[in-house]
Amino acid sequence: MEIVKEEIIRFLSRGGKDFWSIVSFSNYSAKEVIDAIGTLIKDGIIEERNEKFYVKNPLPEIVSTSYRCSECKGRGVVDEKDRWRELLNEYNNIAKERPRPTTLYDQGVVDSDTALARMLYMLERGDIYKKKILILGDDDLMGILFALSKLPEEIVVLEVDERLVNFIDRISKEKGLSNLKAIRYDARWEIPEELKGKFDVFFTDPVETVKGIELFISRLLEGVKGVGSSGYFGLTTIESDMKKWLAIEKSLLEMNLVITDVVRKFSWYSLGEGDILESDLPIIKENPFKLGNPKTLWYNSHLFRVELVGEKVIKIKGEVDWGRDLYFDEYTYVVNP
Known part of the structure; x- marks a missing residue:
């Protein structure tokens, strides 16, 4: 559970996100994500407002930012010359x-x-x-x-x-x-x-x-x-x-x-x-x-x-x-x- 909570905090440090964005980003199951969000809210670490979730004390940007390749979307292949x-x-x-x-x-x-x-x-x-x-x-x-x-x-x-x-x-x-x-x-x-x-x-x-x-x-x-x-x-x-x-x-x-x-x-x-x-x-x-x-x-x-x-x-x-x-x-x- 701890590693799931850490991941959610890191992601929400980028700004408020809805549930679908969180479960899509996460490397853990929807079942575990739902449980972790509930625990984080109960512990006062994140809050829910208008169908989005926010972390109260965001991590530094250098830690929370995405370093995934935006061109290939992390896949490692791209049709650069539009051959296809x-x-x-x-x-x-x-x-x-x-x-x-x-x-x-x-x-x-x-x-x-x-x-x-x-x-x-x-x-x-x-x-x-x-x-x-x-x-x-x-x-x-x-x-x-x-x-x-x-x-x-x-x-x-x-x-x-x-x-x-x-x-x-x-x-x-x-x-x-x-x-x-x-x-x-x-x-x-x-x-x-x-x-x-x-x-x-x-x-x-x-x-x-x-x-x-x-x-x-x-x-x-x-x-x-x-x-x-x-x-x-x-x-x-x-x-x-x-x-x-x-x-x-x-x-x-x-x-x-x-x-x-x-x-x-x-x-x-x-x-x-x-x-x-x-x-x-x-x-x-x-x-x-x-x-x-x-x-x-x-x-x-x-x-x-x-x-x-x-x-x-x-x-x-x-x-x-x-x-x-x-x-x-x-x-x-x-x-x-």
Whole structure:
């Protein structure tokens, strides 16, 4: 709790902030942030006024200021020469037509700036050009973006939402994206035999529970070729505490996957801006403070890159009969029951 409180004090020393800004900035879970804000108010260290929080004795500016790169937003990649502007415009036009995200599958889409940055990061790491890429869950339409770049050899999207499968297939035909295919697939099923051991790279934005991430990574690990294959996934601190991170990292190591990169606050999602207060999300129901709707993107995740360094160890094999508990634990505050 102390380190969470220290972080909030440091952030509020920049000036008054609303709850969404605090939870977005924090490197700790929404559950822990809510508890820490309550304690700080009770102890008289911060105060709440007009949907914002203020620290009574701010830290020196040299301590509280942000040193994060404003150009790349801390991601380490940027399209300085606008090489991809035309591609991004085409992607944006396509994305406007995509099916609306549904809470049934815990969907929340990233902005186009994030989508392009993901592709550039993977390109920088040698994981796009002439690669075969397997994607599990693609409401962000990363498969379409990759295919439009004409850089990968093949992209296969496994997607549970039939609306998205049909949409991706339609765009693939309309745009002549012969290297892109979408397949209706539920992660609880065994991965199709013809996809096993075929791919160089995997990409996913998994559900944020330990067993959910183990399930997603197990399926994708079956799909890649072997030693040297790489994978990307997102993980938040908004819906995960450090003990969950520890459990996930241990599980990855047990699968012979080494974490090569973690880029914090890489992906930014459009999630409830304007109407989140009307939802039944725990982040609203468990929140005792006076809230306004978020005015900017606030939900973010950290980008992980992993690489297989030994024999594939598949933790979850065959079909599993899991229900909605796949999506929930005590820290998943942005998933509808």
